[in-house]
Amino acid sequence: MSKTPLRGLVAASVLAACALAQDPGALDAQITEASIRGPLSFLADDLLEGRGPGTRGDALTRLYIRTQLASYGLLPGGVEVQAEGASDEEGDAETAPTRSWDQPVPILGITSKVTTPMTVTGPSGQRITFEAPSDFTADAARPDPKTAWKNAGVVFVGYGITAPEEDWDDFGDMDLTGKVLLVMNNDPESDDELFAGKRRLYYGRWSYKYEEAARRGAVGAIVIHTTPSAGYPFQVIQSGHEREHFWLPFQDGEPTLALRSWCSEEAALRMCALGGHDLVTLRELAESRDFTPVDLGITIDMATDNEVRRIDSGNVAGVLPGSDPELKDELVVITAHFDHLGIGPEKNGDTIYNGALDNASGCAAVLNLARVCASLPEAPRRSLMFLFVTAEESGLLGSKFFAFNPTWPRRQIVADFNVDGLNIWGATEDLEMIGYGKNSLTAVAEAVAQRRGRRIEPNKQPELGLFYRSDHFSFARIGVPAAYFKAGSDFLERAPQRRRVKASYTTVRYHQPNDEFDARWRLGGAVADARLILECLLNVANADEEPTWTAGDEFEKLRDR
Ligand SMILES: [Zn+2]
Structure with missing residues (x-):
């Protein structure tokens, strides 16, 4: 297993001090089971028809996300558009392009x-x-x-x-x-x-x-x-x-x-x-x-x-501008894919592949982070982007399109955290980090976890290559240090039973129509994990140094100086 990079550890101790200045306790209180359950149950509803790219469910999902981001007071982070009503003929100075919430993604x-x-x-x-x-x-x-x-x-x-x-x-x-x-x-x-x-x-x-x-x-x-x-x-x-x-x-x-x-x-x-x-x-x-x-x-x-055939979908992005004149041009991204498999072959009388866990839950987490960050009295030093990407299930296409056509200068994107599936089975001591040890984000997460009496674990099935199977990978491909959080398995209560239920999700519900929202889900784990991820995000955004790849990592060569 890879070693923790020393540079990262030094950086992490500086970060811990920053974290306390943010008063994580007060921020934590803003993420609750109800605030996760709301957007999760909405996005997983049958009315959104499984959020297949290019469908009505896709359009409605994007409308919902962009409306939420706007209501938090974030700025749109999609493509530049010419402002309506602005006219060159009148010599109007107001012709500077504004941004859309969306980045259209042709598929x-x-x-x-x-x-x-x-x-x-x-x-x-x-x-x-x-x-x-x-x-x-x-x-x-x-x-x-x-x-x-x-x-x-x-x-x-x-x-x-x-x-x-x-x-x-x-x-x-x-x-x-x-x-x-x-x-x-x-x-x-x-x-x-x-x-x-x-x-x-x-x-x-x-x-x-x-x-x-x-x-x-x-x-x-x-x-x-x-x-x-x-x-x-x-x-x-x-x-x-x-x-x-x-x-x-x-x-x-x-x-x-x-x-x-x-x-x-x-x-x-x-x-x-x-x-x-x-x-x-x-x-x-x-x-x-x-x-x-x-x-x-x-x-x-x-x-x-x-x-x-041509399908039209899009990514949705909200931005919180940074507060530090030196660092605000740098961007920390947090991603969650909003698409799922749409309507498909019937299984047990159901044709809607709701993707409640995968990934309505991750979207709910990132919406929560966006809301809490937008409410901070002072924004973090670096800018933050809350990026909801399309067509992950079709080959990470939305995030790949963003990575190769970023709406922010590529070299100024310093990190990506990704959430693909929350913990719906109950609180755990651990949290899995896919990409453990690959870059200095591991040390950041370990310091945060330790402060919270929790711990970060590497993925238990390294042979599956999960690092290459969700949206953070698209960022790694352009050299941006990236990591992906996944539910832990060291349950605080009734561990053997909950581990069994968690394992059965993969065999029974994963990518099936019965990945549906269930009001009995134990969202205490999701809340604890989202709080931890929030602190990681803020620490990276506030740190003096940008994250780095571990020396010799396969992606280090892609990070130009
Ligand atoms: Zn997923």
Whole structure:
């Protein structure tokens, strides 16, 4: 496990003094079970139809959030708009642009249908045709009506990772233009010192594999599924086949793949064997730093027809300007995604995927923080942004759009805290921090927790790579130190029973229509966690120094000075 950065500890002791000046006790009293329950139950109501991007529920949710933020007295933090009524002709000085509460987020939905199944041809013309979705899944990764691999050479690239900080490069100088890459999921297993041991880094995620393949000029990539490397069985991947996938609009010149694919381990074995290669041996080679890509001597064909539609959603942002002339241009962000899955397949007579915990609860927390911060007699030194992002469930699209098109100068964004799911099961001593030790926000949270007689725990399932699966990750990708708070599990009362109920949420309610608000929820834990997060937010906003990445962290190189 990563060590606490020393610089962060020094900063934290300064911060603790600041915190007392804020009188957290008085602020705490403003966050109550009722003040969480109100917005939570509203956003989770059936009338909002599961808040699917581009739906009426989406529009109503944004209207509600922006109305709340305005009522607290915050300033709009969305895109610049020309003020109505201002006229250049009259030489009016009032033509300075004002801001909207919203940042429009355009989204593309792409649904692919396989028209030519994956067909692999060996050196002497032997051929294997694979079936979808039993052997493979595929979808277009560019918004064209038809996409294909035609007679493309297949190259095994091991883990498909280039990580200078680990002195690791799977690609060498092989030209991969027009190739299809066969790639292993996860990251090297052979050495615990490498790639943070069992803790999954972004290099281990399938999305990284596709992005890197596109950067290399490949036309496609096939990720080899194994249950241990993915963390879930092949059925999970099969269930996404020929479903709609969501994207941000593509930029001119942005590298894209024609098709991206997963295949079963069995299919990968047969594919390699057709070219006279043994997948088991290839995988052993891939564990070494000396690995170089292996041209498998086979070609591959596949084609899909694609339906592309445009969906319009948006992020909503409220800003509290900072009070320190030196630091007010710097921004501390707190995010919660407001979208959920909308209306979907019927389960037990219900089609509305309310997403009460995920993430009406997080929105309720951030609305509370916004209200309390807006009521402070003196604003914190740095500016604060309360950012409600769309399309998290569609691939973190709202936060990604914000990160790459920020409504605040990018280098002046100094931290992001994210809330995705509150504790609805009762107060705990601990609070989980996803991204524990990755940056100095850990030390801030630890100091606050300690003062409150609580403690911060790293995520208990580091192999799941949760750091890459909610909106703070979009900020990490642009170099902004970010962290994500999640409910603890060390319950103060009736611990074994409550731990069981909490665990059952993931298996029974997560991403199902029955993630519904229940008046019996024990929101005492949510209140305690929101208070703790509020103090963290204020401490970072008031600190002398901006947060930093831990030396050697995978995202440190992205923070320009
Ligand atoms: Zn969520």
